[in-house]
Amino acid sequence: QAPIALRLSSSLAADQNSAHFVWTQLMQTNLKAAVGDQIRIDYFPNNQLGKEADVVQQVKVGSIDMMTTGSSIWATVTPQFGMLDLGYLFDSYEHVAKSLDGGVGAKLNDMLQKGTGCQVITWAQHFGARSVYTKQPVKSLADIKNVKLRVLPTPAFIETFKIMGAIPTPISFGELYMAAQTGVVDGFEHDAATVVANKLNEVVKHCWTTEHLFSPMVCVAGKRAMDRIPADLRPAFLKAAADATTQQRTIGATKGTQAIEELKKLGITFAPMAKNERDQVRKEMDERLWTGFAKQYPDTAPLFASISAARG
Amino acid sequence: MHFTEYVAGAVLAVDVMVVFVSVVFRYFLHSPFDWAEEVARALMIIQVFFGAATVLARSRHVGIDLFRGMLPESWQPALVQFSGWIIVGVSASLFASSCELLVDSYSMTTPIGFPQWMYVYPVAIGSLFMTLFGLANAVNGPPRVVWGTLGVGLAMVAFVCAWNTWMPTHAIAPWMLLTTAFLGGLLLGLPIAFVLALSSLVYFMADPSLPMLVYSQQVMAGTDHYVLLAIPFFVLAGLLMEANGMSSRLIELLLRMFGRLRGGLGLITITATAFFSGVSGSKLADIAAVGGIIMPAVRKTKQDPNETAGLLACTAVMAETIPPCINMIIMGFVANISIAGLFMAGLVPAAVLALSLAAVTIYVGHKINPDEAFDVRTPMLRLLGGALVALIMVAMIGKGVTSGVATSTEVSAFAVMYALVIGWLAFRELTVRSVVQLFVRSASMAGGILFIVAAASSLSFALTIQQIPQYLSSFMIGFAHSYGSTMFVLLSMLIMILFGAVLEGAPALIIFGPLLTPIAAQLGVNPLHFGTVMVIAMGLGLFAPPVGLGLFATCAITGTQVKDVARPMMKYLVVLFVTLVLLALVPAFSLWLPTRMGL
Ligand code: NA
Numbered sequence: 001q002a003p004i005a006l007r008l009s010s011s012l013a014a015d016q017n018s019a020h021f022v023w024t025q026l027m028q029t030n031l032k033a034a035v036g037d038q039i040r041i042d043y044f045p046n047n048q049l050g051k052e053a054d055v056v057q058q059v060k061v062g063s064i065d066m067m068t069t070g071s072s073i074w075a076t077v078t079p080q081f082g083m084l085d086l087g088y089l090f091d092s093y094e095h096v097a098k099s100l101d102g103g104v105g106a107k108l109n110d111m112l113q114k115g116t117g118c119q120v121i122t123w124a125q126h127f128g129a130r131s132v133y134t135k136q137p138v139k140s141l142a143d144i145k146n147v148k149l150r151v152l153p154t155p156a157f158i159e160t161f162k163i164m165g166a167i168p169t170p171i172s173f174g175e176l177y178m179a180a181q182t183g184v185v186d187g188f189e190h191d192a193a194t195v196v197a198n199k200l201n202e203v204v205k206h207c208w209t210t211e212h213l214f215s216p217m218v219c220v221a222g223k224r225a226m227d228r229i230p231a232d233l234r235p236a237f238l239k240a241a242a243d244a245t246t247q248q249r250t251i252g253a254t255k256g257t258q259a260i261e262e263l264k265k266l267g268i269t270f271a272p273m274a275k276n277e278r279d280q281v282r283k284e285m286d287e288r289l290w291t292g293f294a295k296q297y298p299d300t301a302p303l304f305a306s307i308s309a310a311r312g
Numbered sequence: 313m314h315f316t317e318y319v320a321g322a323v324l325a326v327d328v329m330v331v332f333v334s335v336v337f338r339y340f341l342h343s344p345f346d347w348a349e350e351v352a353r354a355l356m357i358i359q360v361f362f363g364a365a366t367v368l369a370r371s372r373h374v375g376i377d378l379f380r381g382m383l384p385e386s387w388q389p390a391l392v393q394f395s396g397w398i399i400v401g402v403s404a405s406l407f408a409s410s411c412e413l414l415v416d417s418y419s420m421t422t423p424i425g426f427p428q429w430m431y432v433y434p435v436a437i438g439s440l441f442m443t444l445f446g447l448a449n450a451v452n453g454p455p456r457v458v459w460g461t462l463g464v465g466l467a468m469v470a471f472v473c474a475w476n477t478w479m480p481t482h483a484i485a486p487w488m489l490l491t492t493a494f495l496g497g498l499l500l501g502l503p504i505a506f507v508l509a510l511s512s513l514v515y516f517m518a519d520p521s522l523p524m525l526v527y528s529q530q531v532m533a534g535t536d537h538y539v540l541l542a543i544p545f546f547v548l549a550g551l552l553m554e555a556n557g558m559s560s561r562l563i564e565l566l567l568r569m570f571g572r573l574r575g576g577l578g579l580i581t582i583t584a585t586a587f588f589s590g591v592s593g594s595k596l597a598d599i600a601a602v603g604g605i606i607m608p609a610v611r612k613t614k615q616d617p618n619e620t621a622g623l624l625a626c627t628a629v630m631a632e633t634i635p636p637c638i639n640m641i642i643m644g645f646v647a648n649i650s651i652a653g654l655f656m657a658g659l660v661p662a663a664v665l666a667l668s669l670a671a672v673t674i675y676v677g678h679k680i681n682p683d684e685a686f687d688v689r690t691p692m693l694r695l696l697g698g699a700l701v702a703l704i705m706v707a708m709i710g711k712g713v714t715s716g717v718a719t720s721t722e723v724s725a726f727a728v729m730y731a732l733v734i735g736w737l738a739f740r741e742l743t744v745r746s747v748v749q750l751f752v753r754s755a756s757m758a759g760g761i762l763f764i765v766a767a768a769s770s771l772s773f774a775l776t777i778q779q780i781p782q783y784l785s786s787f788m789i790g791f792a793h794s795y796g797s798t799m800f801v802l803l804s805m806l807i808m809i810l811f812g813a814v815l816e817g818a819p820a821l822i823i824f825g826p827l828l829t830p831i832a833a834q835l836g837v838n839p840l841h842f843g844t845v846m847v848i849a850m851g852l853g854l855f856a857p858p859v860g861l862g863l864f865a866t867c868a869i870t871g872t873q874v875k876d877v878a879r880p881m882m883k884y885l886v887v888l889f890v891t892l893v894l895l896a897l898v899p900a901f902s903l904w905l906p907t908r909m910g911l
């Protein structure tokens with residue numbers, strides 16, 4: 001019998017520093033051990049099958065079976081997913097794991113499934129938190145006033161940085177290197193591994209470790225994809241994914257630190273965000289951003305509560 | 313037809329304003345618009361699909377009828393009519409597919425929060441117009457041929473459907489249909505955009521894992537990229553510089569300065585194309601501007617028009633890498649190479665190619681008397697003014713890309729504003745009427761180019777699903793390991809020359825750029841060097857006889873015939889090829905400038 005081949009799309013390169021690729025490799029290994037050659041995953045890296053917004057639609061209609069991404073792109077079909085990108089919502093990846101595994105992930109999955117028929121296979125993580133990288137030194141909230149930062153062009157990121165006092169500047173990622181080099185923007189926010197992978201360290205000098213976002217990695221499968229997996233293999237498939245996530249989270253912790261060490265070697269200076277500033281900003285986010293979001297999407301209010309309860 | 317072209321022109325004007333104003337707000341007022349990029353992209357999709365519909369109405373989509381010409385003369389009317397019906401079929405399928413996509417998109421937003429349908433409506437409406445215009449073309453002929461060819465077409469579709477339904481074990485595989493459609497389309501002389509769109513359409517129809525709405529999504533996605541905005545903008549800037557009187561002044565000045573030198577006319581053609589290329593992104597605009605002015609001078613001074621037309625086509629290859637340049641933008645975007653870096657990398661190679669062409673033209677050329685070339689002598693001051701305006705624009709684009717005011721995409725909007733405002737102030741030759749016409753013309757022209765890009769990207773999706781890139785790249789990696797990275801670069805160069813000719817340029821970059829560039833990088837070949845060589849090689853294919861579309865366009869513009877131009881052109885082509893091999897072997901030519909500028 002011919003194996004069931006599942007198409008899995010990612011926006012990142014097929015590279016050991018990519019959280020998506022590492023997870024996929026682990027998944028492929030686990031799956032092989034569990035079901036042999038009955039199910040195969042074909043990995044399409046680098047947006048080969050389209051940019052993320054289009055791939056979301058393709059997972060919905062079934063031409064692509066699965067996709068690994070950050071959570072924000074799924075906000076285009078289930079706006080509640082946008083909550084996970086609000087600044088300072090999480091303190092660490094342990095906090096992310098505890099919250100998502102403790103019920104928040106399941107609730108969001110219900111919302112996604114009701115609206116689109118797609119389902120979350122697993123909540124893994126990216127490698128390292130997102131921080132602010134700049135050409136000029138930025139070490140405090142006072143320094144970041146009116147600094148033009150390229151941020152991911154989604155409302156959650158834009159609002160986060162407006163509250164911090166920066167000027168969030170949407171620029172496509174492909175133009176970021178040049179834009180930072182020539183000074184169209186003064187800096188950007190990203191995770192260390194991505195900075196290394198795209199040589200962005202050549203165009204900035206300083207990192208302010210705001211760790212404003214511990215970004216979950218989500219793997220979503222479409223309805224058609226799940227229907228293609230025979231019922232008796234589904235538990236094994238989901239267990240392979242869950243195990244891949246456990247392994248990937250352990251690797252992620254080391255990879256995140258490695259990337260920062262690498263950047264230090266390449267001459268980037270790191271300044272931590274002061275504890276009192278972090279607390280102050282988090283309070284402001286709670287009042288101005290999280291509350292507003294929970295009002296707009298009332299079914300997220302209990303989720304914010306469980307995330308706060310899972311804190312430290 | 314007038315409706316679609318004026319809509320496209322008006323939308324282009326709005327789009328220039330959106331980008332221009334958003335840069336002003338970001339740089340000078342420090343309050344960037346969150347929405348500018350998504351809105352600018354949505355506007356571009358309107359331009360592309362309405363522009364493509366206009367081009368279809370005028371039967372101006374580019375294609376090569378060379379292969380069809382080899383078939384018997386008596387078949388020709390039926391083959392042309394058959395192509396017409398294929399265009400209707402492809403457009404109607406695109407329309408049907410985009411309606412499905414539209415329904416699905418109502419439950420989605422863009423990342424910034426706009427409704428997703430704002431991207432899809434232009435595709436649906438544009439493809440509806442394409443269907444209608446295509447239909448008008450298709451029914452225009454002797455009834456027997458019109459309905460006969462339609463019958464044959466429908467019978468072919470019915471046969472394939474029936475065969476695949478009733479003989480599932482011997483079903484014709486999607487990739488076979490794709491290949492057949494591709495070769496058949498080329499043979500028929502179908503416009504290249506429709507060859508590509510047809511090949512991917514039959515693949516989507518035959519592969520049960522691909523719902524039809526993904527077809528229009530992929531066609532749309534092909535043009536839905538912010539960096540591609542630079543294409544309509546630089547086309548427009550080029551046409552404006554031609555219309556505002558700068559280019560005629562520049563060429564007259566060059567003729568008065570160099571006309572009396574041996575090979576002077578050739579030297580002027582080279583210099584003028586290089587200069588004009590520095591303000592415009594489109595090769596066709598460059599050739600139209602230079603050819604339109606230089607050919608009358610050639611005929612008045614009793615020189616050989618075929619010689620000049622051949623040289624003009626070769627200068628277009630030379631100018632392929634002079635920024636701004638559409639093909640470098642496309643290459644940078646598909647292969648993830650810095651576009652500004654490519655712009656810088658292309659300058660020295662262009663200069664080397666120019667010198668080699670100049671050497672030939674001095675060797676074979678004659679002297680002319682510039683006074684015979686013009687009936688009226690324009691005062692020197694005005695001529696110098698024309699040159700100055702052009703120089704400032706070249707400097708502005710160069711500076712703009714490296715200054716931090718704007719990204720290389722946004723600089724194109726500044727180039728348009730400059731050509732409009734300064735061009736008008738300096739020469740007073742632009743009228744409101746002519747400016748409106750230019751916006752309309754550039755929107756259609758860019759629509760025609762970008763529709764090819766769109767169709768090519770749907771085909772490259774089908775090839776990716778079929779995992780062709782993986783097979784081809786493992787072959788190329790194997791080749792590189794056996795013969796070394798230099799041979800790999802040379803083989804890539806030959807592939808680009810061949811497919812640049814067959815696929816009319818840009819699609820060759822879209823399909824092979826993302827495939828070969830990562831391999832080149834793995835082998836330690838600098839992507840800027842590799843990208844530059846690929847773009848020039850593609851240009852050489854595009855302008856080489858017998859199938860190069862660029863050569864056909866050049867002959868149309870200069871009023872010459874390909875069969876007359878091919879022979880005198882050969883010596884220039886051979887020199888270009890030899891120089892290209894040299895550029896491929898010595899990376900320092902392309903890397904010297906980017907390295908010095910720290911790119
Ligand atoms: Na299909």
Ligand code: NA
Nearest residue numbers: 589592634636
């Ligand atoms: Na150019």
